[in-house]
Amino acid sequence: MRRLKYWQAISEGLVQCMEKDASIFIAGGGVDDPRGIFGTTLEAHKRFGAERVFDIPNCENAFTGVALGSAAVGKRPVVVHARNDFMFLAADQLINLAAKWKYMFGGRTSVPVLFRGIVGRGWGQGATHSQSTHSMFAHFPGLYVATPAFPDDAKGLIVTALRGHTPVILLENRACYELEGDVPEEMVPVQFGKARVLREGRDITIVGASLMAYEALRASDILRECGVSAEVLDPRSIRPLDRETIVASVRKTGRLVVADTSWSLYGFAAEVAALAAEEAWDYLKAPVRRVTPLDCPAPVSKVLEEAFHPSPSTIAQACLSVVKAEAALEKSVGDVQERFRGPY
Amino acid sequence: MTTVSNDQLVAMLRAMMRIRCSEESLAKRYPEGEMRTPTHFSIGQEAMAVGVCAALKQDDVIYSGHRCHAHYLAQGGSLLGMVGELYGREIGCARGRGGSVHLNSPEVGVMASAAIMGETIAVAVGSAMAFAMDRSPRVAVTFFGDGCVEEGIFHESLNFAVVKKLPVLFVCENNFYSVNSPLRLRQPPDLAIHTRATSYGLPAQQVDGNDVVAVYEAATTAVHHLRAGNGPYFLEGLTYRWREHVGPLFDTDQGVRSQRELDFWMEQCPIKRASARAQASGACTELDLRRWWKEFGQEIDAVVEQVRNSPFPKPENILDGTY
């Protein structure tokens, strides 16, 4: 096992899959650019050339259809969106066609396309370049939606996606690219619908999606100093969702905080809260809390951006109020984005 | 063909100089890290903005995309509002909520700029439709890059505007790149954008986008066509962005755009060309030019100073304006 950064793990996963399967190709705006989508497509481009790693015109909607059509006859496209917000332009193809393809056509064919979308939060990316669209896509049966926060999970989920038969939306938070972790050299698949227990604890369960899994882990460090033992879960994929692991944890701790990179209303955090209400009601010792961005579009100004996004401190604070610990947070731990200064 | 008076030439030259001077100054300050907003500089492309807006009236409306600084300033958006927005201050034209890519100033007709490609092409068509419904002589303009021509919304919008005969001017600033992707790899290389636009059934013209007089004359013809109720018009201007796609730096060391190409286009600097023309026709002197650079330099310095001393938005008001 060696340590790789998140972007390196993605790159390695793609390259290994492409070596094994000649039907895989990567396409999207800027995949052959000198920056290679935060480095994630550089090696594949170098190794497999312009036939299998190619730039496309600006045509998100049409190209989604193009990818589906090529998948229908045997290709395995990886489509990259430098911001997942651009997938709104492809929403019809993704939701009305990709998600429904298998079922609507009687299950005889499938369109296994991997759609990678990058969440660009930080440095004032603002209203249309820092949203996280996972909850929206997860609403629709037929798509898999993954939100890896750690390098090995990113690689493992890509491996699974590129061997499976389901169209997958994989969101990568830009703040994760520089994070390091142990990554197996081999292709070790990570199953969809299997959560990861990042830390075991007794007093409260924190479920964090995407970057919030990482931030929840840091929040649990703060909580430990306050004498609170938090169990931290990373769902890794939000559809399918590992209901069993979440429910078991909440039954054990009796308390739940859900942290998400997207809004509370109708989102991932609401789903997990509903799960606790349905399956762990008798075990809950306190109301469930959601820690999410505030209920407005993402602002640009630094002071507003800081107030907008959840951070380890806000997660920890929410947990403290749930366990009704006397301790109030003294130090404030900034979010991981504070270090970000570009490039975009 | 209209002829441009010395006064008009000087006004356009000064407008371009003011935009250039402001953006150069902001680019220089950008690495200080106080403007925390991805910024797409218009440096090198000022003639399109200034030439088109000079042909408009104050009650006409314009729309732009992510590279909106020049359009906003050319149509009369306040420098304070723009700089305030880049510095994330409450005094910004979007109250620090929108950032560099969302400049707007409805009081002078800068209705919206948007960072999702092609969005505002359709929106301009909508404003034009409203003007047509009201039998108003007002017109709508939409500025966009060559990259937007590839989006479906571009084609849907042109078709709609032609079918409904709407007073909208489509202005494509063709700078040959979409981020680092060259135009020739994204669109049919031997079929110019304006040529393809004509296939929708509207007059379309290509101009030298670094010649502010040529742009102004073409825009004037176009706006007459619009106000006469003859339907939409399409202008393609050939131009070049000097800096990297987003950010203040030059990018010729990145292996995409060559120094030779940049040098060629810097030779074609719209301000240099308009200055030479203005001096040749006696509209201004070398001394005037130096005075104006100084004037605009002092203006932007003062505005930056004012902005930096002005308050940030209050976090407790973060939800303001959502509804």
Ligand SMILES: Cc1ncc(C[n+]2csc(CCOP(=O)(O)OP(=O)(O)O)c2C)c(N)n1
């Ligand atoms: C729908 C959509 N896709 C992709 C992007 C990312 N993006 C931002 S600007 C840009 C290139 C725009 O090129 P062009 O329209 O020619 O304008 P220019 O930057 O050259 O002024 C791209 C691909 C985006 N903002 N929106």
